Amino acid sequence: MSDVKPEPQVAVIKMYAKREEIYAREIKGRYASIRWLFVWLTQIVFYGLPWLTWNDRQAVLFDLAARKFYIFGLVLWPQDFIYLAVLLIMSAWLLFLVTAIAGRVWCGFSCPQTVYTEIFMWVERMIEGSRSARMRLDKQPGTVAKYARKLSKHAVWGMIALWTGFTFVAYFTPLRELAASVAQFTLGPWETFWILFYALATYGNAGWLREQVCKYMCPYARFQSAMFDRDSLIITYDEERGEPRGALARKSTLAETVAQAAQETHGDCIDCSLCVQVCPVGIDIRDGLQYECIGCAACIDACNSVMDKIDKPRGLIRYSTENGMQNKWSVKQLRKRVLRPRVLIYTIGLLVVAGLFFFSLVVRTPLKLDVIRDRGAMGREVEDGMIENVYRLRIMNTDEAPHRFRITVSGLDTIRLETEDEVAMDATETRAIPARIRIDHGKGERGSNKIWIQVQSLTDENVRVEEQAVFIVPR
């Protein structure tokens, strides 16, 4: 019998499966509290910032039409785009560092996807009730009461989503103007589009797609494995302590039940499945590290609450590392492993980039100068054999105050500016100024000479820039 090879059978499998609804159970605990703290912090900042005023304008405003980006006292111009690039590089390094040390804490606690899902699940709970109530409701045949509940849930979700879309657009169109045009139905086509688009994205992602975003869309969830090693914090189930799992035989009192359990050879896991019920991505953490796990620690909170009840030590499911689990390291030993080459390299990278970023922001002057040499004329000879070169100076006063600027030139003997050397400019004005620069006959090398053009504010001595230019003496 056993010699007969099993006959291969033909099976039909679907390559596209319907999403299984996940009814995540509500859990209270240390990590849930931390998550709610981050929900509040991030959302107060996000919804609140556009309401702040600074210098008689919105404190944080990205004015795309005028190409000026206001962040409190800072006014960034398109020429400052490098700061955005550096900011993103800095965020990337920070993400690498945090992931190497603590795994997916960003995913579990502050990612907008997690944060909005948390808010939307809270609304769901308020309207449709607990996990079991929700499951019952979904199995019910369609009644008016059921649809009334469903409808009111979607209405509240919709309102939160619209408010989010409105807030998002308020970072680009001044909030007060935007609110006025919403009230008077005079929104522009693009503002309408983006409010609705962002609202739809919020509603769809936090209401419907949820864990699908993390599993199938998020690039970070996929490339994080490059930052992970065996010393990164992950959420782990202590298999050795928990297995073999088994339900407690129910006795008349809890004390008796616990006493009974002590005599049995079961591990600490009583297979209550609470850790599965609370999981927002619908996995069983006891199966080991899985790519779906967003590190939200809801299962830790759940398991700890159960361990407390059955009078067992906490931490059957806990934050640990692969190495820590294998070698049964204590928390102290785990901490020692934090300082490893990978972490040090990420730290150094982050410090260097952040240092450069803040240094350049601090020493940044609100004045820019572009020197554009006239291409038509190399250098012309004027009266008494003097040599004249013509430049166009594009002066950008990026300050929010008017300035008087003095233009000076240096770098060659007898070099001087022939044209007006003082220019008054309004706040955030840009102007191109033709400048004629001369040297005496016989000075300078034939060919190109380096010169420097300085622009100095007469109102603020710290506001000055210097640009190098080329002065050509005809051969």
Next chain:
Amino acid sequence: MADFTSGFWSIYITVLTLLGILGCGVLLWAQSKVKIRVVDGQPAQNTGHIWDEDLSELNNPMPRWWMWMFYISIVFSLGYLFLYPGLGSYAGKLGWKSVGAYQEELQKAEAEYGPLFDKYLSQDLQAVAADPQARAIGERLFLTYCAQCHGSDARGNKGFPNLTDRDWLYGGAPEVIKASIMDGRAGVMPPMAAAVGSDRDVENVAHYVLSLSGSTHDPIKAVFGKSKFAACAACHAADGSGNQALGAPNLTDKVWLYGGSAETIMEAVRKGRSNSMPPFRDFLGEAKVHVLSAYVWGLSNPK
């Protein structure tokens, strides 16, 4: 879309595109359910492929909404190809063209700035030159369209006249400047060596020309050159003061378009000169040229 050499290519592209889209749809439909041979005891989603020693490839299903996104993108692409150009030389139901989009932008700008320029157009050129806003607009126009030849400071370059002095080839009245910009100018000096005479005569005439403006010259050569200047007088006038109707430069001042040495003058006499200023009537339109003319006139006529 008339770039195709024959109608065949339009059909070729259309057929290929539509077949490609259809192929995507068929592939998607055919692959949404697959029959596989499974061996008992093995999970159905295991393909049996092992990579890098221990990575086994599974046949886990994709989410179904993902499949719908594929179908939606097929529907979208068909809708897009119906509305916009994309299938060979079919112009699309909406008739959208990049040129049309450009012209729409131009019309929008025209509607916004047109009234401003029209206001200046109805004013006298000197009045426009006195308006600081018009001067600022004029400066920007000058830096964009004129500075390449005449320099950012309008002081010109070899072969390109200085516009800030009061010396004009064709006249410095505001209307004349406007005519120069509107219709352009073509300045031609024919080679005059044959009419002047020998090489020595050419040199002598050059020194005579230099003497007219009191520039450094050889007096003896100038005396000999004087009689030969008759050949030049037709355009530059007997006294060398030039003729603005012809664009013949005044030779009695120290303003030189090509340089004031005897050699450059001799070169001009021998080989002639040919120069042109392009017309801006069609390119900029009269209203902008009007503002520009006022700015250029204002350069040598500060209020």
